[in-house]
Amino acid sequence: MNNKSDISIKTSECLKYLIISSIMVFFIEFQVEASGSLEDKIKQAFTAYSQAQQATKREARMENFQRAQYLFALVSKQGIEAAALYTNIGTAALQAENLGDAVLAFRRALEIDPDYPQALQNLKQARELLPAWVPKPIEDSTLDSFFSWQRSLSTAEQSGLAALLFLLCSIGFAISIRWELILARNLAFLPLLLWMVFVVSYIIDITTNEGRDAVIIVDDTIARVSDSANAPQRFSQPMSAGMEVKVLEVRNDSNWAHVSLFNGRDAWVNFASLAYVDAPN
Structure with missing residues (x-):
């Protein structure tokens, strides 16, 4: 009960100034016949x-929220895919204190447009309404921005470029050893560093992309x-609606999903208690 009252208080304090601008952007950016x-x-x-917004009770x-x-969701179920719509x-779900639906919708908006400002801002606010113990995804850092150019390449392009860099690095070091050229050795460090960027980025992608993104939509x-x-409870507290997880495995015969949290811990939850980010309809 305390969590729900906290959500109500924090929502009114944090999002009052965001709602009008966020909701009106739909008219500007969403165009469909x-x-x-x-x-x-x-x-x-x-x-x-x-x-x-005008109601006093x-x-x-x-x-009304x-x-x-509900009405915005009906539009999305007609096959309309727009970041502004989600x-x-x-925004409406957040004002209605449906935190799970709110986080899910903002995440789906960012699946369409990862840089959509209203979704980014509102998702950040929504995450702040979750209990303090809930692990949250790490926001993009400077390191992530540095690696973003590499992720824009196809797998074949990445492989070819990494091989070329490694070859240039090897040639540079071979020349420096054979003829004792310090300049060749120093120049060889540049392709070596770029090759290491590919390796580190690949490792990061493997560790962070395991599983399928989902959001808990059922409170408690x-x-x-x-x-x-009948299994023991995994955590001392129930999982709150709005928690973001990775689905590692689904047992279709028992309707249970194996999920991981963003602090590395895992648990089993009823599959009906979550929704995939990449399955809007």
Whole structure:
């Protein structure tokens, strides 16, 4: 109960100034030739959101935010893929205190456009509403930006470039040893360093991309040490809606998913308690 009250308080404090700008961006950036019914759903969603903002009673406010979330989600289920649309779903969900749906929608917006500013900003705010014990993904660092150019290359291009760098490095060192040329040795360090960048980046990708991204959408999800309802509880506290995890394995026969947290710990949860980031429809 304390977590939910904290979410309510922090939401009103942290996101009041973000909501209007985030929700209106849909009109500017989302363009689609829609049928009348789809256009009506979009208009109804914005109307519900506007009514929620103007409501003075909490019950009416929550009801309209939930309706706006539902209507925006209906539009997305028509096959509409737009970062602005998923950002609006997340913003309405966050105001409705559906933290799991909010984080999931912001993550889906960033799957479409990794640099979408409203989704990045609102996701950061949403993560701050989670309990302090919840491990969160490490935000992109300067090192990640340095490696980003390499990730833009195809696998074949990376392999070819890495092989070329290693060859140049080897030739440089061979020349320096054969003729004792210090300049050749010094020049050989440049392709060596670039080759090491490829190796380190490859190792980082392997360690961080294991599993499939997902978000816990059911609050107070009990994590177990194995795939059984009778297994001991994995953590002292239940998992909160909005927690981001990696799905390592799914037991279809028992409806259990093996997940890892961003601090390296793992657990088993009911598969119905999570949703994949890359499966919006």
